[in-house]
Amino acid sequence: MTDQVRRGTSRGFSGVVSPWWIAVTALFLVVFFVIPIINNLLNTDQLVTLAKQRPASFYYEKLFTDPYYLGIVADTVTLSVGVTVICIIIGYPVALFLVRHAGRWSGLVIFLLIAPLLTSIIMRTFGWRVLFARRGLLNDFLLWIDAIEKPILFLNGPTSAVIGLVHVLVPFMVLSIASVLRSIDLQLEESARILGASRFKTFLKVTFPLSLDGIGTGFIIVFLLANGSFVTLLLLGGGELKTLPLLIYQQFTISRDFQFAAAMSNVLLAIAVGCLYLQLRLIKRKGVKG
Amino acid sequence: MKFDNHIRRSGPAMLGAAMLAFSVNPVSAEDITVTSFGGIWETAIKDCFASEFEKRTGSKANVLIGSPAQWMSQIEANPDNPPIDVIVTTQSQTMAAGEGGLISRATAKEVPNLADVDPIFIKAVDGWGACFDFGAFILAYNKDTIKNPPKSIKEFVDRTIKGDWMATMPSVSYAIAPDIIWSFADLYGGSADNVDPAFAVFKQLKDSGNMISWSSVTDFLNQMSTGDADIGMYWDGRAYAFIDKGNDWMGVIKPTDKAFMSCVAMNKAKGAPDAAWDYLNIVFEPGPQACFSDHLKYGVTNQKVQYSEEMKNRVTWPKDLRAPNVSTSRKIAQNAADWIERWNKEIGF
Numbered sequence: 043m044t045d046q047v048r049r050g051t052s053r054g055f056s057g058v059v060s061p062w063w064i065a066v067t068a069l070f071l072v073v074f075f076v077i078p079i080i081n082n083l084l085n086t087d088q089l090v091t092l093a094k095q096r097p098a099s100f101y102y103e104k105l106f107t108d109p110y111y112l113g114i115v116a117d118t119v120t121l122s123v124g125v126t127v128i129c130i131i132i133g134y135p136v137a138l139f140l141v142r143h144a145g146r147w148s149g150l151v152i153f154l155l156i157a158p159l160l161t162s163i164i165m166r167t168f169g170w171r172v173l174f175a176r177r178g179l180l181n182d183f184l185l186w187i188d189a190i191e192k193p194i195l196f197l198n199g200p201t202s203a204v205i206g207l208v209h210v211l212v213p214f215m216v217l218s219i220a221s222v223l224r225s226i227d228l229q230l231e232e233s234a235r236i237l238g239a240s241r242f243k244t245f246l247k248v249t250f251p252l253s254l255d256g257i258g259t260g261f262i263i264v265f266l267l268a269n270g271s272f273v274t275l276l277l278l279g280g281g282e283l284k285t286l287p288l289l290i291y292q293q294f295t296i297s298r299d300f301q302f303a304a305a306m307s308n309v310l311l312a313i314a315v316g317c318l319y320l321q322l323r324l325i326k327r328k329g330v331k332g
Numbered sequence: 333m334k335f336d337n338h339i340r341r342s343g344p345a346m347l348g349a350a351m352l353a354f355s356v357n358p359v360s361a362e363d364i365t366v367t368s369f370g371g372i373w374e375t376a377i378k379d380c381f382a383s384e385f386e387k388r389t390g391s392k393a394n395v396l397i398g399s400p401a402q403w404m405s406q407i408e409a410n411p412d413n414p415p416i417d418v419i420v421t422t423q424s425q426t427m428a429a430g431e432g433g434l435i436s437r438a439t440a441k442e443v444p445n446l447a448d449v450d451p452i453f454i455k456a457v458d459g460w461g462a463c464f465d466f467g468a469f470i471l472a473y474n475k476d477t478i479k480n481p482p483k484s485i486k487e488f489v490d491r492t493i494k495g496d497w498m499a500t501m502p503s504v505s506y507a508i509a510p511d512i513i514w515s516f517a518d519l520y521g522g523s524a525d526n527v528d529p530a531f532a533v534f535k536q537l538k539d540s541g542n543m544i545s546w547s548s549v550t551d552f553l554n555q556m557s558t559g560d561a562d563i564g565m566y567w568d569g570r571a572y573a574f575i576d577k578g579n580d581w582m583g584v585i586k587p588t589d590k591a592f593m594s595c596v597a598m599n600k601a602k603g604a605p606d607a608a609w610d611y612l613n614i615v616f617e618p619g620p621q622a623c624f625s626d627h628l629k630y631g632v633t634n635q636k637v638q639y640s641e642e643m644k645n646r647v648t649w650p651k652d653l654r655a656p657n658v659s660t661s662r663k664i665a666q667n668a669a670d671w672i673e674r675w676n677k678e679i680g681f
Contacts, residue, residue, distance in 0.1 A: 110677050176498065177559030197560060198544050281503045281545050281680060292505055295401050297669035
């Protein structure tokens with residue numbers, strides 16, 4: 043077996059995968075990713091529409107000079123970062139509990155985390171609508187305990203949209219962090235305790251730095267998913283919170299202004315790639331594997 | 333080992349062959365692909381038109397769910413061999429598709445039942461086939477929470493601003509938002525060239541804090557069911573269909589100051605087979621149209637259709653509705669992007 047492993051290792055990556063396989067993969071990526079992206083960047087398609095046709099530069103100029111659209115770009119990034127940070131704050135303790143304290147219940151905790159992912163995102167979002175409705179469970183309860191005099195409008199605003207997004211995305215953060223926490227050698231923490239470090243200091247100086255890799259992975263996954271999400275915003279935001287994905291959806295389904303939609307999607311892609319690069323740089327600077 | 337080498341060398345070819353095999357369309361040459369909105373629309377299209385087509389021709393009519401903008405893009409992507417044979421479109425989209433060469437112009441020669449269609453529904457799409465059904469944007473309300481409902485759209489607006497109830501209106505993300513902007517402009521003394529009066533009203537509604545918005549037809553029903561809204565603007569047919577399902581707490585008001593009318597056309601994609609004409613002829617036939625009307629509670633356009641007494645009372649007829657003419661529809665389509673941008677900037681929901 044050892045020989046076999048060694049032989050496999052010596053053959054390396056190219057021994058397992060023939061250049062033809064790599065060519066097929068590359069061809070697939072070129073046809074279904076690179077060419078569409080280039081086409082999108084060139085933005086030259088003239089579509090059947092009764093609306094005015096404008097050059098692609100018109101849309102980029104509008105996106106980068108009109109304060110409204112600059113605000114939308116800022117809101118999109120702020121929302122994504124905000125949701126990601128909330129997911130870390132909620133997800134880290136859950137991941138820590140899952141790995142260190144759940145014991146034989148860890149299977150159940152993982153199931154509870156993953157179970158919501160098995161249902162449609164629309165169903166999960168509508169669940170919040172029912173809970174937060176003007177005559178929903180939360181308002182009924184608050185009225186029952188005399189905490190409020192008339193129903194509060196929880197829905198159709200940034201708060202409900204953020205809650206919906208966090209609910210959808212927090213399992214990705216927990217699973218990313220938990221997988222790294224599980225790989226941390228417990229003897230390192232024990233050594234710190236033996237050397238006199240308190241439980242909190244051990245966490246701060248040993249556990250947390252070693253789990254940055256998981257936080258980084260979770261950050262990237264959650265940020266990118268939040269950055270492109272629009273169903274939750276559409277259903278819970280009530281149009282109060284406008285982001286680039288929502289405006290892209292409008293351009294496709296209502297005004298059929300595909301050129302503007304293409305320009306916005308290119309900007310969204312650039313934001314995602316830019317943030318991804320910054321996050322990776324930040325994580326590497328902290329001494330974590332990239 | 334030989335097998336391993338074999339896999340490595342021939343794998344890509346096998347993968348390519350498999351992808352090719354899966355990419356071959358299994359639909360036979362006689363089968364057609366038709367389109368429908370979701371929900372009870374899909375049921376009606378299948379029960380009234382697709383099944384009738386299959387019974388008469390022996391070919392299958394595959395029903396594709398989606399939205400007109402998506403279907404138009406699919407036809408545009410491959411106009412010579414379109415993946416869709418019969419497309420459902422709104423008035424302005426029908427004209428855009430016709431003038432852009434995506435659909436064939438249907439006349440009574442290709443679709444004999446068009447001869448019995450009320451001419452206003454042929455004019456409504458500038459002669460690109462005809463609308464096959466029409467709906468009115470009425471006021472639907474909760475009878476338990478509103479005992480004295482408004483009689484007109486203007487009263488609805490005034491009392492919403494005053495705070496008599498929580499109201500809901502279609503958001504700018506709903507497909508016919510530009511048409512609704514025009515209808516408010518028309519109601520408040522503006523036009524397709526001057527939508528300022530409409531935006532002034534929307535601004536007042538928004539600032540009142542008594543208005544939320546819905547972005548899909550099911551969204552409206554959820555808002556009404558959960559109590560998020562007491563009253564709102566909605567399609568008459570869908571409201572009646574909802575009431576008939578046992579939701580008798582919902583009431584319908586036909587506004588005295590003319591509800592907005594929208595009609596839906598169905599046309600054959602230019603590269604589609606002639607079987608699509610057969611399907612369209614069924615769509616405009618009195619029997620299947622009556623079936624469609626019975627399912628969706630909308631008015632239909634063939635003048636020979638016999639409505640039940642209940643439907644006769646429910647349908648709001650075109651003379652009592654606010655509908656854009658061809659020139660206005662064209663302006664709505666031309667200005668849609670600018671109006672939506674203005675809505676985003678000034679109104680926001």
